[in-house]
Amino acid sequence: MQTTLDVRGMTCGHCKMSVEGALTNLAGVSTVEVDLATGKVVVTYDESQVTVEQMQEAVEDQGYDVA
Ligand SMILES: [Cu+2]
Numbered sequence: 731m732q733t734t735l736d737v738r739g740m741t742c743g744h745c746k747m748s749v750e751g752a753l754t755n756l757a758g759v760s761t762v763e764v765d766l767a768t769g770k771v772v773v774t775y776d777e778s779q780v781t782v783e784q785m786q787e788a789v790e791d792q793g794y795d796v797a
Pocket residue numbers: 740741742743744745746
């Protein structure tokens with residue numbers, strides 16, 4: 731499965747790495763592509779292992795908002 735999260739509040743490379751790291755750490759997430767300019771985060775995942783809600787929580791735990 732693939733989903734696109736709309737993440738608000740990322741401003742620099744460190745933000746990008748924080749979000750990428752938090753999502754990549756979730757079991758079931760295989761790839762994460764962050765577009766810093768638009769805030770779009772494309773996640774490829776196994777829906778039997780992880781939910782979009784868990785991804786949102788992981789991003790929010792890093793201090794960013796998911797629209
Ligand atoms: Cu930053």
